[in-house]
Amino acid sequence: MNFEELYQELILDHSKRPRNFGPLPDATVTVKGDNPSCGDEVELSAKLTPDTVETLKFTGHGCAICMASASLMTIKIKGKSRQEAAAMAKAFRHMLVTPEETAVPESFGDLEVFSAVRRFPQRVKCATLAWRALEQALSTVPAAPVSTEEND
Amino acid sequence: MNFEELYQELILDHSKRPRNFGPLPDATVTVKGDNPSCGDEVELSAKLTPDTVETLKFTGHGCAICMASASLMTIKIKGKSRQEAAAMAKAFRHMLVTPEETAVPESFGDLEVFSAVRRFPQRVKCATLAWRALEQALSTVPAAPVSTEEND
Amino acid sequence: MPSTNSWLSIRQDFPILDQQVNGHPLIYLDNAATAQKPRAVLDCLDHYYERDNSNVHRGLHELSNRATTAYEGARERLAAYIGAEAGEIIFTRGTTESINLVARTWGDAHVGEGDIILLTEMEHHSNLVPWQLLAKRKGASLRFVPVTPDGLLDLSNIDELLAGPVKIFSFVHISNSLGTINPAAELCARARLAGVTTLVDAAQSSGHLPLDVRELGCDFLAFSGHKMCGPTGIGILWGRKDILAAMEPFHGGGEMIASVGFTESEFKPAPYRFEAGTPAIAQAIGLGAAAEYIDGIGRAAIFDHDQALARQAVDLLEEIPGLRILGPRHDRGGLVAFVLKDAHAHDIVSMADQYGLALRGGHHCTQPLLRKLGVPASARASFYFYNTPEEVEQMAAIVRKIQTFFA
């Protein structure tokens, strides 16, 4: 079945027990993202330093793809430099609209499970919701050399 | 040709030289009728007594069918009782929507030339414009026993 | 009522149903979103474009005459379809435009500051947002008939809700996300007693049960062609003759004018006053053919058929662990929406699609209702007369597989 390819064990696991799920009291930025046409909602909170995404957590609800993507993203991005985080978000969104046969970059690691979403164009926005929130968070709070600001 | 049936000599004659065409200074009622979708306009002026359509004239512009119908109507109706005039208008409008083979009443006289219009449903409103104006004129000014009123 | 065999032969009228999707025969259960089109409607469209296509009304040549006759004939057929007069039938793009037309013309003229617009909590966005916009323009406010936890209108206070400066009561006949059939005639009668104008959103009922505007007793009725086997891009607004006669135009343009000067114009009477510009000619004619086709089957029979499928679906789905059905258990229109404890609606629908099963998932354009019911999204199976009990069985079996997979 096609859909077992889409809903691999890793995705099911992260959608049922999302990691880094919950509030982040010392967040420096919180961004709410939604897919208006289907009702998915993700609220992403991150603690950013001038250079680094120190930590990030999320709340919200959505389909398995959306939840698993947010969960795996938080693991992947935590501790990355802001530049790396932005590049990864861009690469992830880009990967989802490449042809099925295109190879997925090594650096993706576990994120590769989402490559099957390419066969389900209607689900791309589910997989990218948390990543769009991340990009907005990064753009909202200026990076170094400007000092960190509070923002909600 | 079908259209020679529609545009019989009598119609061509009356459309080119309409009778009773012009203003009627001592009119008791004047009614303006138009076919908005095509731009035909007829202004009918009549001198009504409590019982009779004493005289009537018209101005305006329109196609041959419209002009000839107005012209022949003025001849036909002049001097008729109001009741007869109303009945004739109704009968004329009715005749135009009867099936082609239906016989035309004897009393129609020359008006029979318009029976060919039944084959041209789009032209019915051209043939009836003046008659609708007549009907409105009759309904605007009360008949006997109420005395005649001025109206414009 | 057609026999099982004739239902199956009716199904043959729909070319689209005869296809494989993802390696399985298509099971199309997304009829509340849009219905499929029978050969009769497609042939009617082809005939129009291949023989008669012309602009209407102002033409004096043969094709224009044929097009006008067919277009006005469709108006008459639609009038007969709902027990109305032809002069009361306005062609629009669909339910949404019909409701916006009323909100803009009747609404702008009759709703003022401090007035109240009464809706229900189960309205589709198309019967909610136009009134929000009107309320904002005019300083009016909205009031809602509440929905009970089992998806019925709570009518215990209906007379109080209708009291005060309530100008219009606009409500859905059959809910597209609960399946609830509202007692439209009773609601209209109560509203009339209170002097309140009524609009019935018949988007989900027009193709599914017999409708008669005089029996309903409403003032406006709106529906879409595409949900009743007609083409996309066409719908109906019906309005009571005396109300339409007093209404200002909606759009300005060709066809709706009696006489135009550079600075002032006079307008034609209804329905033309409300149909500015070249109308959706082919689509109106196609909708006429759809109404004829539906009445050839019989709306009472269709209603029974759809209800039977819905009953069957409720019975089968209820057995699935963690599945909750939204809306009333019985007496529902031909649709069933549900949520699974273990799977999100999108996942259900995506997986169902892998089996060739077309369901819809999401808020079904009733966000506030779903929020109130505490459900972010639901999956919905909606039926029409070409669906079969076998399809319902397969649907339930697929949903069960999905539940097992995610459990």
Place this chain on the structure above:
Amino acid sequence: MPSTNSWLSIRQDFPILDQQVNGHPLIYLDNAATAQKPRAVLDCLDHYYERDNSNVHRGLHELSNRATTAYEGARERLAAYIGAEAGEIIFTRGTTESINLVARTWGDAHVGEGDIILLTEMEHHSNLVPWQLLAKRKGASLRFVPVTPDGLLDLSNIDELLAGPVKIFSFVHISNSLGTINPAAELCARARLAGVTTLVDAAQSSGHLPLDVRELGCDFLAFSGHKMCGPTGIGILWGRKDILAAMEPFHGGGEMIASVGFTESEFKPAPYRFEAGTPAIAQAIGLGAAAEYIDGIGRAAIFDHDQALARQAVDLLEEIPGLRILGPRHDRGGLVAFVLKDAHAHDIVSMADQYGLALRGGHHCTQPLLRKLGVPASARASFYFYNTPEEVEQMAAIVRKIQTFFA
């Protein structure tokens, strides 16, 4: 440019042209009212309804995905057709709705008491009445660029006309009752210098010559699908991205919302913000196919072809006693309107129909213009790429017969 032979083979694409009317082969010269549809467009509609029909945007199943892809693909094709971006293309019912949308949303927000709306004396009712209604709502007034006796815009005072509190200049690209081709790019440039927003009514040009909104330099552009080989019931409003981004919604309903609460809603960005409810899906896709078909022939070639037929028609008609041609003698779009001293336009058109010749007679939805020209009604022959020089000859011969008959 296609050769004579390939023009004839293009004609074979139009099934409707192959018929007899009143015992004569149909000569369809009513293209300015509506154009005929090629097989490619009809096949596209059939394919949609027979394979892909589904509601768009919110669906997660295969058919919905196909329908959405085709619908958004049509938007992209239409964008390319006029040198725009997909996000600037709003699907409407036609030119009339497009103009009403601008008058209602942009107009209500930007035109106030004492402001001026600049039009021309040759506007179609659809580009006149919406502005009359706006002016009435807002206490604004209308101003007109005059038309010269030979049917051209009198531009001698254009800068003065654009001066003062003029908010928008809305004008027709090719006049449907004169054939005049207005210098749209120049007019838009003048307006921009004066800080005036522009709308170009491209109803008669969109299928007849190459159009590029950046070259035109307008702010809005409106046209109808049915006049360019597309289905009825579909049209386009193009608006400059930054202008659309700042515009309030038109209709409220499904598909145009970002989030709905009981009393407040947020709206999606353009173009969805302006497409409430289920759109005319099949028709939008069909219009995409029409644009593709037209560009397969080439709009520059179509323009030359239509102009050549118009020149031929002018030359032949001019020889008929008592015949007066309206509009400029040369440099006209592919249509010729005329009056006969001895016969009224309706009589001409009715008689022509007896020969299978489809002309249009009347005021062509430009009553004020015809009144100014002192003509109550005219007869009009309008051409498209499937018409032939032989048809033009036959047309002129028939008009001559009619003249003789009534003389």
